[in-house]
Amino acid sequence: MLTGGLIALLTLTDRWALGIFLENKGDAMDIASHIFQLATWGFIAFGISQVLFGTVRAAGQVVWPMIILAISLYPVRL
Secondary structure (H helix, E strand, O other), X not given: OHHHHHHHHHHHOXXXXXXXXXXXXXXXXXXXXXXXXXXXXXXXXXXXHHHHHHHHHHOOOXXXXXXXXXXXXXXXXX
């Protein structure tokens, strides 16, 4: 809920947040806004996986969450 709320807040104010780093006019702002819209929603799934994997690791199973996380993040790292 916290991550989703922060993403929703940033989605509503994305031009203002990106305006800290970019000028408000030009193609760079449109491209950055599009990338922002695509990338931020993945943080919800990433946060859920971190909570679930942390719970499994706390129960003593360390190897399988590490293997699953390494395989799932491999395409992201490429």
